Amino acid sequence: MSESPNTRCGFVAVVGATNAGKSTLVNQLVGAKVTITSRKVQTTRRRILGIQVVDDAQVIFMDTPGLFTPKTAFEKTMVKAAWAAMYDTDIILFLWDVRMDITKADKALRRMEGLGKPVYLILNKIDLVPRETLLALAAAFNAKFAFEKTYMISALFNQGVSDLLADLASLMPASPWHFPEDQLSDLPQRLLAAEITREHLFDRLHQELPYSLAVETESWEAFDNGDLRIAQVVHVEKQAQKIIVVGKSGARLKAIGQQARVELSELFGCKVHLFLHVRVTPRWREDRTYLADLCLEDPKDLK
Ligand SMILES: Nc1nc2c(ncn2[C@@H]2O[C@H](COP(=O)(O)OP(=O)(O)OP(=O)(O)O)[C@@H](O)[C@H]2O)c(=O)[nH]1
Ligand SMILES: [Mg+2]
Missing domain, CATH: 3.30.300.20 (K homology (KH) domain)
Structure with missing residues (x-):
């Protein structure tokens, strides 16, 4: 752990509907596989930290289970973990699969409004739709919610991810690092x-x-x-x-x-x-x- 007063460190929660590509993005941001991915929904079952260092900043990403309407006790613990991460974080990345119907985001956006945290809209899977669709989608989302910023990325093809990482690292508050420099995850x-x-x-x-x-x-x-x-x-x-x-x-x-x-x-x-x-x-x-x-x-x- 660094004791230097010149270091910066903070948390970034990656949230969104199930299958939006959250875990794929966290792995790209960390540059290593710290969390599993699949084409099936509800793959991630708990909060998993992925850690990356950019110069003097340690950025701690929280991969989370998808947001959906839970039924079983198990599903409730999953969704609860995702919301808990949003309370514990400095910045929220709201990840969105650009092929999805935007009205499906309404419930989560309403609830996020009450958190008073900076929320970044991350339109993901841009490799799958034409550019005009993306611009219209970004405009429609920003009319619904006061996003701090909007990014368009392809987590799978690593497009736009390094710019996002650099921006996030520059926003980390002054703080000692929470983890040793070479630690990539909190998962035993x-x-x-x-x-x-x-x-x-x-x-x-x-x-x-x-x-x-x-x-x-x-x-x-x-x-x-x-x-x-x-x-x-x-x-x-x-x-x-x-x-x-x-x-x-x-x-x-x-x-x-x-x-x-x-x-x-x-x-x-x-x-x-x-x-x-x-x-x-x-x-x-x-x-x-x-x-x-x-x-x-x-x-x-x-x-
Ligand atoms: N084409 C394309 N596919 C992507 C992209 N990002 C993720 N995927 C695919 O989307 C699927 C879901 O990815 P995950 O990273 O597991 O999604 P998740 O949001 O973590 O899903 P849950 O943990 O189930 O909530 C996988 O098949 C990924 O390969 C992308 O940018 N483009
Ligand atoms: Mg996942």
Whole structure:
């Protein structure tokens, strides 16, 4: 941590509808994979910090779950985490997929008005629509809400991201840094490893199944030769789901495990031995104690 009085540091919450590209943007801003992404909705389940240093400024990005109307206890903790990040931040980036109907933003914009924080409109996925559409969209949004500034970017293709980062870094208030210079995220390695496996499960499974599963790292062992042995449980809610995840003669789980293992080996820079098993944990999404065990609910909120 820096003690220098010349340093600056602050928080930037990245919020918006689910699938807008928030996690893709946070990874680009940090320059490393700190949070998982997918083409499916509701991928991010908790607040994850991604940290970047620009000269004397440490910028702490908060990736958040998407804003949607929650039903289950689990969905409520997700949306609550997104709003909590907005209360805790210096700047809010409101990310918008330019293909979406603008009226869908109304509820969130109304609620953000009461926060009294600077909100930046980030129109994302500009690679997918013509420029005229973007200008009209920017005008319509700015007629609805007093955005501090509007940016047009493509998080996936890294367009406009470096300008955004430079602008945000210049706005950070004078403060000691909150994290060591080389720290990229607040996610402990065992949680990151579980997220990587979940990303591959999301990629391979369809319809409702991804939402019925959670991944937990049960054991983590580093050997003298540098290899890592990681054992993880994939929780599902029903026996029928377990059968699908495992696949014929275990083929699907094996393929997913192989992909995750390759990525984990690259990430941790060593040989990884990954062991996955699937367990039926009925109603884990409704059990708040269980959500706390999975680090998806803050234990102090349980009282
Ligand atoms: N074409 C295009 N696709 C993008 C862009 N940014 C993100 N995506 C894609 O949009 C999908 C969702 O991206 P995520 O980063 O997971 O979105 P998110 O907002 O974090 O979603 P949740 O965590 O589910 O709320 C992925 O398939 C991304 O590859 C972009 O600029 N252009
Ligand atoms: Mg996300």
